Amino acid sequence: MSKKRKSTSDASTPAVAQLEAAGIPFQTYTYEHSSDHMDEGYGREAAAKLGIDPSQVYKTLMADTGSERVIAVVPVSGRLNLKELAAAVGAKKARLADPQVAQRESGYVVGGISPFGQKTRHQTVLDEGALHFDHILVSGGKRGFDVAIAPGDLLQILDAQTAPLAEH
Template identity: 70%
Template sequence: MGGMAKKKHEKGAGSTPATVQLEKAGVPFKTYEYAHSNDHMDDGYGVEAATKLGFDEHQVFKTLMADTGSERVVGVVPVSGHMDLKALAAAVGAKKAAMADPKVAMRESGYVVGGISPLGQRTHHKTVLDESALQYDEILLSGGKRGFSVGVNPNDLLKVLDAVAAPIGTW
């Protein structure tokens, strides 16, 4: 970890619905900010966060929304890979899943693409965290806006979201 792009804040700083949910749950977390740029976005928002914050891409996670036909569910996977939609569907007891329309994801989460957090969403969804997160004491994920990440223990994340861990990431 390193670089000038990272700024750690105490609780209360950079308040978003995501940090508010963590604070209300009494979950310890760190916040990290970096200057988001639309240049070279071919690699994605999460890879940009990992690079600018100096974290391994396997430790930084992205939030994706999928539709099972009967409900929308949230998958949280490392930015270094992709989400396995069949595995996500199986983890929530569905037969299949497809990526949700970005406009639907933004409306239901309350966040913009590139800043969608599994925390503090406008509409609660079943959430599945890729089990690879459990090897870390801290993972980073969107704090609710582009250029803003939160670092949290994955076990705390599972508890606060009432989520499950399953092998839903592919590399």
């Protein structure tokens, strides 16, 4: 069963704390996370349990360019094009970061990595398809917890850029 609520002053995760400190409007969505049947991924589980189109639910991935790690925010309905990500950040190539590195540097567990409130700040690139929506959902910093935010606000608070990152 899913539950939807508006944000409160209870900063339950570093992601929520960052959004509240910035005065950015957002909504939180919670659902009962289940580790059963995770073949399609955490983001698809969120979309299904919340009844939201998977093209509007975004996953946060960490990639390594060899000289730095970067954050890619892409729809759960697609795959990250690593060549496009590398081009967007001026690198020759990129590969997904080791999950242990992603957890350590973000401060979140895999399946709950939010682009907001990370322990180590990284350059962030949002798939340009997000700009077609009034709001998108991204992880709020733990499994079973998402935040809905306007793409423009995400770009502003993270000083992020857009690029054509998703392959469908």
